[in-house]
Amino acid sequence: MEKILDVLALGRVRFHELSMRGRVVLSQLPLNVTMLFICLLVALTDAREFDDPGFVTAQACALALLAIAAALPWDRIPYGWFLAVPILDFVPIGILRYSTESTLSGLGILGVFPIMWLAGSGYRPRIMVPIGGVAALFMVWVPQFLTGRATPHALASDLLVPFMLLAIGLGSSVMTLSAMAQQARVEELLERTENRERLLNTVLDTVDVGVLVLDDDGKSAYMNAKQRQLYVASLPNGVPTTRESELLIYRDGSDQPVPPEQRPLGRVIAGETIEHEVYQLGHGPDARTVSISGRQFSGASGNNAGTVFASTDVTEVVAAVHARDKFLGAMSHEFRTPLTNILGYAELLQDDTSLSPAAKSDLQIMMRNARHLNHMVDDILAASLTGDDAASIRLPLDLTELVRQTSDSFGPEATNRDITLDLAADTALPILGDRTGLVRILNNLVSNALKYSPAGTTVTLTAREEGEWAVCEVTDEGLGIAHEDMGRLFTRFQRSDAALRSGIPGTGLGLALAKEVAEQHGGELECTSEVGVGSVFTLRLPLRTAKQRMTLS
Numbered sequence: 001m002e003k004i005l006d007v008l009a010l011g012r013v014r015f016h017e018l019s020m021r022g023r024v025v026l027s028q029l030p031l032n033v034t035m036l037f038i039c040l041l042v043a044l045t046d047a048r049e050f051d052d053p054g055f056v057t058a059q060a061c062a063l064a065l066l067a068i069a070a071a072l073p074w075d076r077i078p079y080g081w082f083l084a085v086p087i088l089d090f091v092p093i094g095i096l097r098y099s100t101e102s103t104l105s106g107l108g109i110l111g112v113f114p115i116m117w118l119a120g121s122g123y124r125p126r127i128m129v130p131i132g133g134v135a136a137l138f139m140v141w142v143p144q145f146l147t148g149r150a151t152p153h154a155l156a157s158d159l160l161v162p163f164m165l166l167a168i169g170l171g172s173s174v175m176t177l178s179a180m181a182q183q184a185r186v187e188e189l190l191e192r193t194e195n196r197e198r199l200l201n202t203v204l205d206t207v208d209v210g211v212l213v214l215d216d217d218g219k220s221a222y223m224n225a226k227q228r229q230l231y232v233a234s235l236p237n238g239v240p241t242t243r244e245s246e247l248l249i250y251r252d253g254s255d256q257p258v259p260p261e262q263r264p265l266g267r268v269i270a271g272e273t274i275e276h277e278v279y280q281l282g283h284g285p286d287a288r289t290v291s292i293s294g295r296q297f298s299g300a301s302g303n304n305a306g307t308v309f310a311s312t313d314v315t316e317v318v319a320a321v322h323a324r325d326k327f328l329g330a331m332s333h334e335f336r337t338p339l340t341n342i343l344g345y346a347e348l349l350q351d352d353t354s355l356s357p358a359a360k361s362d363l364q365i366m367m368r369n370a371r372h373l374n375h376m377v378d379d380i381l382a383a384s385l386t387g388d389d390a391a392s393i394r395l396p397l398d399l400t401e402l403v404r405q406t407s408d409s410f411g412p413e414a415t416n417r418d419i420t421l422d423l424a425a426d427t428a429l430p431i432l433g434d435r436t437g438l439v440r441i442l443n444n445l446v447s448n449a450l451k452y453s454p455a456g457t458t459v460t461l462t463a464r465e466e467g468e469w470a471v472c473e474v475t476d477e478g479l480g481i482a483h484e485d486m487g488r489l490f491t492r493f494q495r496s497d498a499a500l501r502s503g504i505p506g507t508g509l510g511l512a513l514a515k516e517v518a519e520q521h522g523g524e525l526e527c528t529s530e531v532g533v534g535s536v537f538t539l540r541l542p543l544r545t546a547k548q549r550m551t552l553s
């Protein structure tokens with residue numbers, strides 16, 4: 001009852017939320033209320049009507065129907081039977097209309113209530129609405145027949161009310177069906193959306209990638225199971241916190257927490273996009289190393305709707321890389337001592353005058369191969385020195401001078417290979433850097449250019465200034481690099497098929513290390529190449545600023 005009153009008062013409860021019985025009572029109520037109102041009108045205008053048995057019967061019938069509506073357990077009765085009530089409603093309306101004909105005319109319009117109910121229920125409207133129309137016809141014709149006034153003229157003049165009620169019924173039926181179709185579509189969409197959300201949640205909780213979504217206010221809107229694990233790993237002493245600045249986030253290999261302004265969440269919320277940045281979360285045995293990517297996403301209207309982060313747990317991968325580098329370092333150390341011995345004794349033997357020319361030539365081959373082996377060991381050793389250590393000591397240097405020295409040292413090898421080595425380096429290019437690392441880059445670029453170029457071609461070394469950059473370019477007219485090899489050119493141990501096929505020796509380490517060293521110096525190493533035409537490797541390093549020059553010189 002309370003709920004019915006709430007619906008009537010247009011409160012929070014909606015009609016479709018009521019029980020079946022509540023809905024039937026509420027659908028019947030407007031007719032009863034109107035009939036009570038008619039009682040009031042009659043009391044005010046012509047109280048004699050109360051003596052009319054027809055009037056009293058109509059009122060009693062209407063109340064009886066209301067009582068039936070309230071008493072029957074409609075939930076347990078087959079659906080649709082409740083429509084007997086509006087069909088029966090035409091009986092009291094018919095009696096009332098007939099009995100008050102002389103005092104209150106036009107009461108047939110009360111048939112609007114049952115016909116609207118029949119149409120609005122949406123239950124078999126094609127049958128129910130015409131039944132309502134027929135009931136309305138009976139409502140007006142039956143009294144004519146019972147009182148013997150059923151002349152063709154009288155019957156025809158009474159047709160308007162049932163026709164009008166039928167039209168109202170059909171109109172509301174059309175609207176109801178359309179609303180019901182729309183509701184069914186909305187419900188279907190809702191169900192599909194819920195299914196999709198459930199699927200998405202299951203997928204996100206199954207994958208091994210941590211996913212975090214923040215809303216446009218930077219508050220956590222979604223976190224999958226893996227992300228919760230990573231979050232727990234980064235808590236200081238396991239105490240929950242929502243502030244990113246309090247989480248234990250380190251750069252891989254550093255003991256100092258990342259300063260708040262450099263932390264990934266804050267940066268991405270401020271509009272930055274980050275990709276595969278490696279951080280350590282927490283410390284001790286439970287620490288995890290993660291590769292984090294994050295970006296903002298926009299809503300339908302194009303405004304910022306929030307931020308998404310994906311964190312891949314790379315703890316095991318990083319541990320494996322460290323183990324590999326340790327192994328490579330230990331292995332190359334072990335190789336170096338016997339190799340140095342071989343080279344030393346071979347050089348001593350070379351001076352031995354008792355050796356025949358053939359033996360000397362064999363010795364030369366042995367020494368060449370031993371030197372090559374030595375270079376490879378050097379590369380492997382350098383590769384095992386990961387981290388920023390290599391570039392930690394920065395000294396004022398002149399890139400032009402380094403380029404010139406490299407050109408000089410490769411002069412003899414270029415002549416041996418019948419390759420012209422050109423140099424275009426005039427102006428000084430002051431930089432800050434680690435000499436060993438930078439010489440290693442230049443040596444690698446020039447030795448590659450010579451190694452992968454046929455005789456009769458030219459290798460050009462250029463050093464020039466370009467805005468804030470000191471630039472060194474190594475250009476060759478050699479093999480060139482195929483498009484499919486370009487993507488992994490700077491990946492460790494990667495060698496092109498062309499290099500492998502041509503039998504040119506190498507480890508595939510030099511360029512990867514060169515790029516690492518260039519980036520440790522705040523610079524970059526790039527390559528453009530065309531198969532059969534040649535390659536251009538460009539090294540860019542930040543020029544030393546005037547301020548740095550003053551403090552260091």
Ligand code: ADP
Nearest residue numbers: 448449452480495496499506507508509510511
């Ligand atoms: P390595 O030369 O020891 O194999 P690098 O890392 O120096 O290793 O080079 C990686 C690969 O890139 C080489 O194996 C080769 O296929 C290709 N490459 C490098 N420089 C050149 C070049 N100047 N011309 C053609 N190919 C090159």
